[in-house]
Amino acid sequence: xxxxAVDIVLLALLAATAIAIARxxxxxxxxxxxxxxSLLAAGLFVSLDAVDxxxxxAAVGGGISTVLMLGALAxxxxxEKKASRPTxxxxxxxxxxxxxxxxxxxxxxRFGAADAPAQQHVAPDYIARAxxxxxxxxIVTAVLASYRGxxxxxxxxxxxxxxxxxxxxxxxxxxxxxxERE
Amino acid sequence: MDSALxxxxxxxxxxxxxxxxxxxxxxxxxxxxLIKKVVGLNLFQTSVFLLxxxxxxxxxxxxxxxxxxxxxxxxxxxxxxLILTAIxxxxxxxxxxxxxxxxxxxxxxxxxEDEILxxxxxxxxxxxxxx
Numbered sequence: 001x002x003x004x005a006v007d008i009v010l011l012a013l014l015a016a017t018a019i020a021i022a023r024x025x026x027x028x029x030x031x032x033x034x035x036x037x038s039l040l041a042a043g044l045f046v047s048l049d050a051v052d053x054x055x056x057x058a059a060v061g062g063g064i065s066t067v068l069m070l071g072a073l074a075x076x077x078x079x080e081k082k083a084s085r086p087t088x089x090x091x092x093x094x095x096x097x098x099x100x101x102x103x104x105x106x107x108x109x110r111f112g113a114a115d116a117p118a119q120q121h122v123a124p125d126y127i128a129r130a131x132x133x134x135x136x137x138x139i140v141t142a143v144l145a146s147y148r149g150x151x152x153x154x155x156x157x158x159x160x161x162x163x164x165x166x167x168x169x170x171x172x173x174x175x176x177x178x179x180e181r182e
Numbered sequence: 183m184d185s186a187l188x189x190x191x192x193x194x195x196x197x198x199x200x201x202x203x204x205x206x207x208x209x210x211x212x213x214x215x216l217i218k219k220v221v222g223l224n225l226f227q228t229s230v231f232l233l234x235x236x237x238x239x240x241x242x243x244x245x246x247x248x249x250x251x252x253x254x255x256x257x258x259x260x261x262x263x264l265i266l267t268a269i270x271x272x273x274x275x276x277x278x279x280x281x282x283x284x285x286x287x288x289x290x291x292x293x294x295e296d297e298i299l300x301x302x303x304x305x306x307x308x309x310x311x312x313x
Contacts, residue, residue, distance in 0.1 A: 004191065007194070007195065008194065011194070011195065011198040011199075011202075012198075014198070014202055014232075015198060015201055015202060015205070018202055018205040018206065018225055019205065021205075021209060021221060021222075021225065022205055022208060022209050022222075027215070027217055027218065030217075030218065030221055031221070034221050034224060034225070037225065037228065038228060041228050041231070041232060044232065044235075045231075045232075045235055048235045048236060048238070048239045048257070049238075049239060049240075049243055049244060049245045049246070049256075049257035050235045050238070050245070050257070050261070050262045050265070051245045051247075052262055052266060053231070053235060053262050053265050053266055053269070056266055056269050056270075057228070057231070057269055060269050060270065060272075060273050061224075061228060061269065061273075064273055065224065065273055065276055068273075068276060068277055068280055069217070069220075069221070069280065071280070072217060072280040072283060072284055073217065075284045075287065076217065076283060076284060076287040076293050077217075077287070077292075077293055080213065080214075080215040080217075080218055080294075081214070081215065081294050081297075085214070085296070087212050090207075090208055090211045090212035091208065091212070093207075093211070094204040094205075094207050094208045094211075095204070097204060097207065098200050098201065098203070098204040101200045101203070101204075102196075102197055102200050105193055105196040105197065105200065106193070108193070108196060108237075110188075110192035110193075111191070111192050111193065111194070111195045111196065111236060111239065111241075112192075112239050112240060112241030112242075113192075113240075113241070114240050114241065114242075114243075114255070116237075118237055118238065118258060118261075119238075119240055119258055122260070123258045123259065123260055126259060126260065127246065127256050127259065130248070131248055137247055137248040138246070138247045138248075139246040139247070139248065139256070139259040140246055140247075140259045140262045140263055140266070143259060143260065143263045144263050144266060144267075148263065151267060152267070155267045155270050155271060158270070158271050158274050159270060159274050161274075162274035162275070162277055162278050163274075163277075165278050165281070166277050166278060166281040169278075169281040169282060169284075169285050170281050170284060170285070
């Protein structure tokens with residue numbers, strides 16, 4: 001019961017933060033609220049038993065992402081200009097998409113159901129065999145580093161590609177020249 | 183009445199996640215400021231993570247780290263693995279998007295989509311006035 005209460009409160013706080021992000025026009029405040037959003041999500045991940053995801057989200061979403069955002073703000077602008085186009089078209093689009101998605105969730109198994117197909121398929125196998133086969137008690141680590149090691153290699157490739165692209169785009173050696181143009 | 187409460191409690195997570203997703207989508211498509219768009223995409227992305235982790239939760243379960251006892255119920259570890267990878271890929275795309283925005287700002291002097299489009303139009307049709 002306690003878990004459900006934490007769940008309800010955290011999700012409500014997440015929604016409040018998201019609404020504040022949508023309404024605010026000061027980008028510094030938006031970056032900070034995005035960090036708060038990630039931290040709240042990390043808290044929710046803990047209550048949903050995803051501890052590895054929680055600390056990654058807190059470090060990456062709440063930390064690195066905020067630092068990058070602040071860096072980008074320092075190099076660009078602090079204030080968002082008022083939108084000149086109508087806002088009801090995207091609002092309508094989001095309402096329709098959201099309604100369709102919520103209609104889709106009605107067929108989903110109850111939250112936390114142990115007999116849901118997702119819980120019955122291969123997950124019990126991993127839980128039963130991770131320790132004897134890999135010797136790692138943390139099943140998430142066992143799957144990430146051992147069973148799906150190639151996926152993790154692919155993930156590292158993505159980071160490498162992104163880092164290369166960022167360095168090429170910003171070209172730290174020759175940034176000074178473009179500065180006066182503004 | 184009781185069944186309605188069961189439905190609401192059983193799907194509250196999914197519905198809130200959908201609402202968060204749509205807020206993110208709204209920010210991404212309705213705002214002209216490119217940085218705000220990236221924040222919106224991040225919101226959307228974190229909501230998708232929440233959806234996956236919600237689906238892996240087993241009531242009365244614990245984190246999927248073996249305790250050594252035989253009667254422990256574990257939550258599903260597979261969504262956690264997927265989302266760990268997704269978080270890292272997400273920060274890569276965010277970094278790339280922000281670097282692109284910094285370059286756009288250097289070339290156009292603005293990060294507002296409307297102003298960028300106006301400059302583009304002026305470059306493309308220099309003779310026309312007031313476009």
